[in-house]
Amino acid sequence: MSKKGRNLRGGFRRCGELLFSGYVYTTEDPSRKFVVEMLVDGHVVKIVRAADYDHELARAGEGDGCNGFSVFLPRSAIADGMIVEARIANLGDRVGVPLELTRPSVPHDVDGPGRVYWRSGLRLTGFLSQAAQHPSRTVVALIDDEIVARAAPTGWTHVEGRPLRSFALDLPARFADGKVKHVIVRMAEGEDLAGSPVALVAFDDGLGRMKIIPRPSGERAGPPIIAN
CATH class of the missing domain: 2.60.40 (Immunoglobulin-like)
Incomplete structure (x- = not known):
């Protein structure tokens, strides 16, 4: 599937010192689940499947409500890092925007209620x-x-x-x-x-x-x- 044809929607955020979360789905097939690579300064440090229930997506009626992901990155992986980003495995499409590790995390309740x-x-x-x-x-x-x-x-x-x-x-x-x-x-x-x-x-x-x-x-x- 071409990048144009995927019609991807996604977001990425830092929720804690080591906790990162986000979501990704395609408007053409909201039930499709993607595998997401977590990269620090261009190196893959963890892989996660974007299939978690996402309270905000469900409330907004986006995707199928289960397109979210959250992951703890190893402290050793981000200790000296500068940029963390999320990309769809095998496709390379970026999920959300890269995050500067020097910026403070923004509290976010990834579990909704x-x-x-x-x-x-x-x-x-x-x-x-x-x-x-x-x-x-x-x-x-x-x-x-x-x-x-x-x-x-x-x-x-x-x-x-x-x-x-x-x-x-x-x-x-x-x-x-x-x-x-x-x-x-x-x-x-x-x-x-x-x-x-x-x-x-x-x-x-x-x-x-x-x-x-x-x-x-x-x-x-x-x-x-x-x-x-």
Whole structure:
């Protein structure tokens, strides 16, 4: 596909000392996912797939809502660097604009109102971002447009050194039937959390038939991927 024909849209930002995030999609095929190379002074230091839920894209109706990426770069890679940039692997197209490492980072909540993980069985856990920290907020889980669980952020966790409120959602036992479920997790007010929808499989005998799959190299840190 020619560069002209791709009609790419993208952005790139520095969110913390080592954290960078962005998004990329093509208007001709918003569901297409790109692999992005992270370069420091022209040298590739990490590779990431742009397939994360992006709260701002979803809210703006851009792409398919899952065209984002976020990645921690090694401190050793940027310690003496001057410029960091993101480019589409194999194509070379630049994503956003190059960033000068001498400039301070701009705080940015890459997870929107929060993030959810599936760790095992029928339990989903996650945290709320700084902007959604009020204890009266409620998180709900939906399957086939039906609210099947809800929880308040009654716990605490640390994410990138920040204390954030955490939650746990326990789905009803009837969903432990060995079939794939797609669970939408959002704030009661309607904002989806990063990581939603969650695809999970649970059995009435627990994890006996499941195995853990290592995360792909370069993917943002998180819990292990579990599959049957």
